[in-house]
Amino acid sequence: MRARPRLKNPILRTRQPLTPPMPRSRTALGLTAQAAEGRFALQRCESCGRVQYPPVDSCRGCLSEELLWTPMSGRGELLAHTTLHHSNDPFYRERLPWRLGLTRLEEGPVVVAHLHRDCPPPPAAVRVTAKLDKAGRGVLVALPADELGDMSTDPRHGEFSCDPEHRKVLVTDGKSRVGQALVRELAAAGASVIWVGQAEPWKKYEGQDAVEKLPQVTVVPLDLTDERGVKRIGAEIGGRVDILINNAEVHRTQGIADSGGAELARREMEVNYLGLLRLAQAFGPAMRARGADGGASATAWVNVLSVYALSNYPPQGTYSASKAAALSLSQCLRAEMQDAGIRVVNVFPGPIDEEWNQPLPPPKLAPERLARDIVRGLRDGVEDLFPGDVAREWLGRWKDNPKVLERELALESRTA
């Protein structure tokens, strides 16, 4: 559990967000790609089995170029450690002293890792994880072997995480089942303020009242199709939002032939794509300015997309297209938020157990499970989240061969 951050002195200048040095080789970014999904993986040589560190283009042992990113156990032994008291880099200067160490992984290589405060001096068993740093780069972090993934006890390492505890969160749609589950989960995770967006206030939904009664919750009128309204709420609370979770969406289930014109697809785009754009314009600047605002800085922006953003699912074809557009835009947002150290987290659920997926057979992702995974993803500091078996299975097929997946989905929709 994090201590409640101290209130800041409002007459002192707000610190400007800084990020650690960014450049990485294309090969080394492989580590980032793995860490983005919460995995610690290194390249293993397909010919001789040697595990490579740092990432390389050909095997250090046999020069083979057949290198495959392979998950590591993380178990290792701390061999040496040091504490930096000086740095020429502005980011680290603010965070000195900084602890680093050399760890031998049980898979073989010796790696350089940031050391958690509680790691005992060498020799000691540690657990190495891959995290995204403030700049969104994959870095290795060594934790005490007995600690269960909790970054929060070392204040310097808190920055690898976007823990909602003591943070102020906006959930853009508090009416849907996913929205309600998110609000409950955030409240349980210790969020101090939860703004809950509501469009079309005259439409009531089951469970809505219970959510609104939570002491952390403040309802705000928010309809992502309304530019002026989004700007107004952005002006009112944008300077206080630490985590924005955009779960508002229009979800309908039709392809091209059965959608009878562009009107439905337009409504999907209005919320799922243009809504994200309007939100980003209204909330982005104020959040960027607060990327280093003391212990409770702005830290994350979450987009609840869909696994259909990766490849079109023809029975929900226009919805898939709107989510693909949102995915593309969120990559732009991520690039723009990067310098402020604000993490843009994209969530790719498979079919959720909600009214528009009613005819679909299980497995469907429970909203509560999705909410739990999102909060855990924030704590773990991941960037791409594939909650549930269906999403992970799709991801596997997509990574294996997107063209094959396209054909498979076309076939599946004929039998659907």
Added chain:
Amino acid sequence: MTDLLQDLLAGIAADKLKVIDLTHTLGPSFPQLSLPPEMGQALPYRSEEISRYDGRGPAWYWNNFTLCEHTGTHFDAPIHWVSGRELPNNSVDTIPPEHMIAPACVIDCTEDAERDADFLLTRERLEEWEAEHGRIPAGAWVLMHTGWARRVNDPVAFQNFDEIGQHTPGPDVDCVRFLVDKRDVLGFGTETIGTDSGQAQRLNPPYPCHYYMHGAGKYGLQCLNNLDRLPPTGAVLFTAPLKLEEGSGSPLRVLALTPAPA
């Protein structure tokens, strides 16, 4: 003939005739008609800035707006309903301009609507009204004054939904048939989002005001404001919809001319 117009203008200038705006301000939070979510939906009013004396247009301010033909204070043309689909001149671009200036009879139902949100106006009530104010003339608007406009700043109360749907007042089947068959009115106007009551999908036929009025080439006016400022008879309405090709309806500015109270 010019004397008539001069008299009219002189009457307005001398405050003997009042110009009353029966229109609500149309903003993004103005509640729009809501159907079951699997059906096509009316778009609410939305406005996006093109420029505001800035880099996008240095000396000028303007917006693009989108909305449904049936959003805000609006006019319903006969083509809006299936019963009026085959009629001549049934869309907003073809209705005769003479119909856009017409007298209005205002039926005060404010107490009934306050007592019962599902209040239905009956033929008997119209006959009682006629006994007091005289026969409803052919070609007149009949406006149902319910006080609903007072709720406009509270969209939840204005829509008034619960788990079985919307609860707003409107006419019953006999009332509509009487106005169409026996009185040959120009149309029916309300302060609510529809000319029919909130539960009118459960009447027979469903949505009788839409069905019979539009089937007979009559019009509708919805989301009217300031009906409390109109006399029971004697007001003249100016109701010119936008000239939208094959338009089924149109937002419009509804103006009334009334004699100033003596």
